[in-house]
Amino acid sequence: MDNFSLREATMKMQTDSQTRTQGARLVLDQTINFTKDLSVGVDVESNEWDATMYNGMNLDNPASLMWPGVERDRVGVFVEAFHRIRVNTRLGAGIRYDRVEMDATRAGDSFRMMPGAPMTMTPAMLYMSAYGVTDTKADDNNVSGFITGEWRLSPANTLEATASHSVRSPSVNERYVAQRTMRGSWIGNTDLETEKHNKLEVSLSGRDGNWSWRPAVWVDQVEDYVYRFDTRNPDGTVDTRYANIDARLLGVEALVGWNNGSWNASSKLASVRGENRDADKALPRIPPVQFIQTLGWQHQGHTIEAEWQLARRQDRVDLESGLDPSTSPGYGVFNLSGTHPLMANLSFTWALDNLFDNTWAYHVSKDNLADSGVFRVNEPGRTVRAALTARW
Numbered sequence: 001m002d003n004f005s006l007r008e009a010t011m012k013m014q015t016d017s018q019t020r021t022q023g024a025r026l027v028l029d030q031t032i033n034f035t036k037d038l039s040v041g042v043d044v045e046s047n048e049w050d051a052t053m054y055n056g057m058n059l060d061n062p063a064s065l066m067w068p069g070v071e072r073d074r075v076g077v078f079v080e081a082f083h084r085i086r087v088n089t090r091l092g093a094g095i096r097y098d099r100v101e102m103d104a105t106r107a108g109d110s111f112r113m114m115p116g117a118p119m120t121m122t123p124a125m126l127y128m129s130a131y132g133v134t135d136t137k138a139d140d141n142n143v144s145g146f147i148t149g150e151w152r153l154s155p156a157n158t159l160e161a162t163a164s165h166s167v168r169s170p171s172v173n174e175r176y177v178a179q180r181t182m183r184g185s186w187i188g189n190t191d192l193e194t195e196k197h198n199k200l201e202v203s204l205s206g207r208d209g210n211w212s213w214r215p216a217v218w219v220d221q222v223e224d225y226v227y228r229f230d231t232r233n234p235d236g237t238v239d240t241r242y243a244n245i246d247a248r249l250l251g252v253e254a255l256v257g258w259n260n261g262s263w264n265a266s267s268k269l270a271s272v273r274g275e276n277r278d279a280d281k282a283l284p285r286i287p288p289v290q291f292i293q294t295l296g297w298q299h300q301g302h303t304i305e306a307e308w309q310l311a312r313r314q315d316r317v318d319l320e321s322g323l324d325p326s327t328s329p330g331y332g333v334f335n336l337s338g339t340h341p342l343m344a345n346l347s348f349t350w351a352l353d354n355l356f357d358n359t360w361a362y363h364v365s366k367d368n369l370a371d372s373g374v375f376r377v378n379e380p381g382r383t384v385r386a387a388l389t390a391r392w
Contacts, residue, residue: 017051069106230322331360
């Protein structure tokens with residue numbers, strides 16, 4: 001990736017990156033007496049990331065080792081079981097253990113911010129200056145689990161409750177990214193703790209005649225949430241760092257559907273609230289209230305669907321994090337799509353997205369892959385898509 005192919009650049013920069021992923025997974029499923037389901041499994045995964053940013057007239061000066069030879073090895077084992085103890089009651093539980101080992105094998109390699117600069121730096125020096133840590137190796141022992149129950153309250157309604165504890169190891173950027181330029185620095189924290197989620201979700205699903213529904217509420221108490229934040233310096237540079245905080249996420253979801261065989265309609269509502277409990281403020285990158293209404297028709301293989309996407313403006317933002325460029329306005333987008341059989345093995349599919357050519361953008365912004373910048377990018381205007389599909 002570079003900063004000059006699609007725009008003018010006073011100082012050319014290019015980042016060359018390589019990633020490699022290998023893995024395997026083995027799962028044994030067993031059903032006992034038609035009432036008990038058991039799954040036991042093991043999976044392994046190996047990842048390698050390496051990225052170097054170059055600058056200079058010939059783009060031959062290593063200016064930052066953004067992913068300094070990061071390696072991650074993970075081994076996981078799990079077991080889960082479900083038991084229908086009564087006709088209207090089903091219980092389940094599971095546990096998982098992951099051993100994660102990460103290291104930056106090139107943390108001691110040197111680079112120069114500019115060609116001919118007298119001073120060289122290393123990723124290890126950046127980690128030390130930002131967080132006071134010298135050890136780049138991380139070993140995580142992640143234990144996760146869940147307990148769930150499903151109760152059929154009536155022929156039309158089923159109540160489901162799930163309590164879970166899950167652990168996430170920090171990502172390659174969160175732990176090891178190492179970039180320093182004239183505009184500032186973006187440095188991962190090799191001393192981060194794993195992110196621990198304690199979640200409770202309750203839902204009530206049902207069906208009666210042509211109608212179906214599923215409201216749900218959930219709360220997620222997060223220990224050691226990996227929080228990214230920006231520090232703006234007096235000289236105009238910006239430093240991006242990572243730290244662990246305590247956070248809470250609250251969510252409400254609802255789905256109502258109707259179908260008579262030819263016509264169908266659905267309404268979906270989703271709302272999330274994120275809180276930084278350490279600073280008593282909003283979490284970044286939390287989507288606004290969203291609503292999607294669809295209306296469809298089908299007959300002898302022909303389908304036509306209209307979709308209306310709505311989102312409320314988002315005022316609860318965290319500008320200090322650098323992940324929310326600003327508040328965002330609400331939007332409404334109308335889409336049409338359809339599928340039509342032409343022959344026994346041939347069908348025609350079409351879609352007309354953003355029918356009224358509105359200007360809109362998702363609140364959750366896009367990362368700039370070359371640095372820590374975050375931007376809100378408008379989605380496409382009116383778009384027409386068509387395809388012929390043959391199956392044999």
